[in-house]
Amino acid sequence: MNRGDDAKLICDIAELTALFSDAQSLETLFERTVKMIAQHMHSEVCSIYLFSDAEQELILKANTGLNPDLIGKVRMKLGEGLTGLALKDFTPVCERQASKNPNFKFFVGLGEELFESFLAVPIARGRVRIGVLVVQNKQSHYFTERDITVLKAISSQLGNTIEMVRLIMAVDEPEAQSQALEQKPELKFVKGKVGSKGFGYAPVFVLDVKQSLWDRYRTYFDKVYTREDVLTAVKTTEDQLRHMQKQVEVALFDVASLIFSAQILMLKDQVFINAITERVKQGAPAVRAIIDVLNDYVKKFEAVPNAYLREKSRDVIDIGRRFLNNLVGVDKKENDFHDRIVVADELYPSDILKLYSQKVQGVVVLHGGETAHVSILAQSLQIPLIIADVRDLLRLNRDDRILLDAEQGNIYVNPSEEVVGNFKAKMRLEDELKTVKNLLVDQVSTSDGIQIHLMANINLLGEVPRALEFKAEGVGLYRTEFPFIVRSDFPSEEEQYVIYRKLVEQMQGKEITFRTLDIGGDKVLSYFDDHQKEKNPYLGLRSIRFSLRHKDIFNQQIRAILRAGVNGNVRIMFPMVGSLDEFMDAKQLVLDGIHSFKAAHIPHNAAPRIGMMVEIPSVISIIDDFVKVADFLSIGTNDFIQYMLAVDRSNEKVADLYIPYHPAVLRGFQTIVVAAQKQHKDVSVCGDMAHDPRFVPFFIGIGVRKLSINPNNMYKIQQAVKNVSLKGAELFAQEVLALSRIDDLAKKFGERIA
Numbered sequence: 001m002n003r004g005d006d007a008k009l010i011c012d013i014a015e016l017t018a019l020f021s022d023a024q025s026l027e028t029l030f031e032r033t034v035k036m037i038a039q040h041m042h043s044e045v046c047s048i049y050l051f052s053d054a055e056q057e058l059i060l061k062a063n064t065g066l067n068p069d070l071i072g073k074v075r076m077k078l079g080e081g082l083t084g085l086a087l088k089d090f091t092p093v094c095e096r097q098a099s100k101n102p103n104f105k106f107f108v109g110l111g112e113e114l115f116e117s118f119l120a121v122p123i124a125r126g127r128v129r130i131g132v133l134v135v136q137n138k139q140s141h142y143f144t145e146r147d148i149t150v151l152k153a154i155s156s157q158l159g160n161t162i163e164m165v166r167l168i169m170a171v172d173e174p175e176a177q178s179q180a181l182e183q184k185p186e187l188k189f190v191k192g193k194v195g196s197k198g199f200g201y202a203p204v205f206v207l208d209v210k211q212s213l214w215d216r217y218r219t220y221f222d223k224v225y226t227r228e229d230v231l232t233a234v235k236t237t238e239d240q241l242r243h244m245q246k247q248v249e250v251a252l253f254d255v256a257s258l259i260f261s262a263q264i265l266m267l268k269d270q271v272f273i274n275a276i277t278e279r280v281k282q283g284a285p286a287v288r289a290i291i292d293v294l295n296d297y298v299k300k301f302e303a304v305p306n307a308y309l310r311e312k313s314r315d316v317i318d319i320g321r322r323f324l325n326n327l328v329g330v331d332k333k334e335n336d337f338h339d340r341i342v343v344a345d346e347l348y349p350s351d352i353l354k355l356y357s358q359k360v361q362g363v364v365v366l367h368g369g370e371t372a373h374v375s376i377l378a379q380s381l382q383i384p385l386i387i388a389d390v391r392d393l394l395r396l397n398r399d400d401r402i403l404l405d406a407e408q409g410n411i412y413v414n415p416s417e418e419v420v421g422n423f424k425a426k427m428r429l430e431d432e433l434k435t436v437k438n439l440l441v442d443q444v445s446t447s448d449g450i451q452i453h454l455m456a457n458i459n460l461l462g463e464v465p466r467a468l469e470f471k472a473e474g475v476g477l478y479r480t481e482f483p484f485i486v487r488s489d490f491p492s493e494e495e496q497y498v499i500y501r502k503l504v505e506q507m508q509g510k511e512i513t514f515r516t517l518d519i520g521g522d523k524v525l526s527y528f529d530d531h532q533k534e535k536n537p538y539l540g541l542r543s544i545r546f547s548l549r550h551k552d553i554f555n556q557q558i559r560a561i562l563r564a565g566v567n568g569n570v571r572i573m574f575p576m577v578g579s580l581d582e583f584m585d586a587k588q589l590v591l592d593g594i595h596s597f598k599a600a601h602i603p604h605n606a607a608p609r610i611g612m613m614v615e616i617p618s619v620i621s622i623i624d625d626f627v628k629v630a631d632f633l634s635i636g637t638n639d640f641i642q643y644m645l646a647v648d649r650s651n652e653k654v655a656d657l658y659i660p661y662h663p664a665v666l667r668g669f670q671t672i673v674v675a676a677q678k679q680h681k682d683v684s685v686c687g688d689m690a691h692d693p694r695f696v697p698f699f700i701g702i703g704v705r706k707l708s709i710n711p712n713n714m715y716k717i718q719q720a721v722k723n724v725s726l727k728g729a730e731l732f733a734q735e736v737l738a739l740s741r742i743d744d745l746a747k748k749f750g751e752r753i754a
C-alpha cells in the first residue's frame, strides 16, 4: 500500500466514525466500513467478524471481495482458524501464504482460497472480545509490519463503535435468550423492599427495554406486509395511544401532561413513516424496515447528552413494540399491562403513570428506593410496588404468575395453591381494613383526651377525595413537585395556578400546606440539565437551594400559590432549609409577591403562614432563631435521618444503616419540638415515621400534636393514637431518650405502650 496514506487513513477513519451516525442501517454501515478499510489498505478483501459471547463464536458480519451469500453463515470458534486465533490470543496474525498454515480454515464457497496474504487484527476492549478485522490479498507476501500497525490503529479507533453495533445487532441475544429460556431459573421466592404497599396476583409482563426488537420480531421477517398494512398499524397504534392519554388525563389531571405525546408525534412524523415505507418500497421486509428505522431513532436519542431525550429512547422502543404488535397482529393483550404485574429493571415516574393508565396490578423494579419518587407515586396511585435487585426476575415468561405481597416485600413466583390461599385471606383482611372507613373518627384523641391532628400527605390531586373520606383534617404536606417531575417542561404560573386552585377548592377551607418545589436528589427534572451533572445530588442544588438559585421559577410558583390561595387556608413551607438566611430570603420573596399583587389589585392570599421543613441537622443548633421567624415547622423524617446519619435514603446498600430510632435522630426531634413549643409555634411531623404506629407514642410524648401521613394509613394511626395515653407516651419518650444503644432502642420500639 502507499505508505504516504497513513495520515489520510486515520483522518478518514474519523470521517467514517461520523458516518456511523447517519448510516441507514447497521448492515449498510458495516458494508461501508469494510469497503473503506479495503480501499485504504489497498486490499482486495476486507471482513468484519463479530464475537458472540453466548456461543463463543465469531460470525462473519460484513465483507467485501468474497461471496456475500455467506455473510452471517461463516462461524468460527475461538482459536479456530487464523481469525479465531487472533481473537483468542488478542494478537494480530499475519500470513504471507495463508493456505500453507495448518491453522487456516477453509470455508467452501467463500472464495478465500484465491487470497494468499492474510492479516487479522482483533477488536477488543481490554479483555472484552468484540470481533476481528481481516484483510486479504491474492499476492503473497503482501502485508507488512506497517500494515499491521495501521490495521491495529483502525481496530482501536473503530472498536467502541463496533462494540455498540454488536450490541445493537444483538449478535448475542438470540443465543443468550434461548439459553436463558432453557435455563430458566427455578425462582420461587424473592425478598424485596416495599416501595408501595398492597397485594397483587397476576401474570407477569417483563418490561425488558434491553431486549432487542430485532430479536423479538425476527420470526416475522419473511412475512409480507403492504404499505397499507403499515399505515393501518400506525393508525391503530395512534388510536391506542390517544385512548391511553385520555384515561390518564381524566384520572391524573394535575400530572397527566402529555405523557404519550412524544410517541404520538413520532407516529405523525412523515420522515419516520417515509423512512419505513421507502424501505418497504425498495423490497425490504416491512418488519425489518421498521426495526431499522426505530433503531436509528434509539441510537440518535441515546447518543445525546440531554437525559430527557435519552429517556425518550425508551419511548421509541415502547412504541416500536406496540406498532409491531399491531402490524403482525399478535394478541392484543401483548400491548398492554392490563391486570399484569410488571417487572422492570428501573422505571421513571412517567412510566408509572403509563402503567397506571393501563390498570397494572403491581410492579417489581430491580432498582429504586423506598422513598424515591417512583415509589411515592406508586403509593399515591395505590399500585403495589416492590424493589428487588434480582435479575432473574427479568427472565420470567408471560405465563408465569407472580404473587406480590407488598405489605411484607415478598414476591412468590408461580406460588402453590396454599400460598395463594393464605394470600387471599390476607387480601380479605386488607379489604376489610379498607371498609373501616366508618370506624374512622373526625378528630382523634389519646385515651386521656389529648387531640392529635392527623393531616394528609398529598402528591397528586387524585388523592384528595380519599384523604377527605379518611378524615384528614387538612393537607399537611402537598408535594408540589409531581407536576414538575412528570412534565417535559416547567409548568407555567397559570398551569400551576389551575392545579393549586383545584386543591384549594376541594379542601373547602381546611388547612393546606404547600411545600415549594423540592427537586434534586432522586427527584430529577429530566428536562433541566443543571442538576444532572452533580456527583452528589443529595448534597447538591436541591429543594430551596434550587428555588433560590432560579428565582424566576420560584416566583412563578409562589405567585401561583398566592393567587390560588385566595380565600383558602394556606401555608407555604420551604423544604431543606439549612440556614436562617435561606429561610429569610425565601420568605422575603413571598412577601414581595404579596406586595406586588396588592399593588396590582390582583386577588391573592395576603396572609399565608410561612414555615419550613426541618430536614437538615444544621437547623438544630440554631432552631431558636428559626422559631422566631417561622410560623410553623414540619419535620421531614426521611431527609432528616438521611442527613443526620449520612445515609443515602435511596441506597439499598446502606439500608440497614438508615435507622429512624437512632438516638441522635430522636434527640434531634425533641430539641426541635421543645423549641417550637416554647414560642407557641405549630410543629408537625410529615416524613414516613409519622405513619409508622410504633413511633406515634414517642412523637406524642415529646409534644407533637400534628402528624401528616399518607391517607392510606389513617386508620392505623388513629388506632395508635387512641391506644396510648399522654402520660404513657411521655414516660415512654423519656425512657427512649435516655437510651444510647441502637439495639436497646430497637427493643423499646417493639414494646406495647398504653
Ligand code: PEP
Binding pocket: 371, 477, 479, 518, 615, 635, 636, 637, 638, 639, 640, 686, 687, 688
Ligand atoms: C421528608 O424528607 O421526610 C419529606 C417528607 O420530604 P420528601 O420525602 O418529599 O423528601
Ligand code: MG
Binding pocket: 575, 615, 636, 638, 639
Ligand atoms: Mg424531604
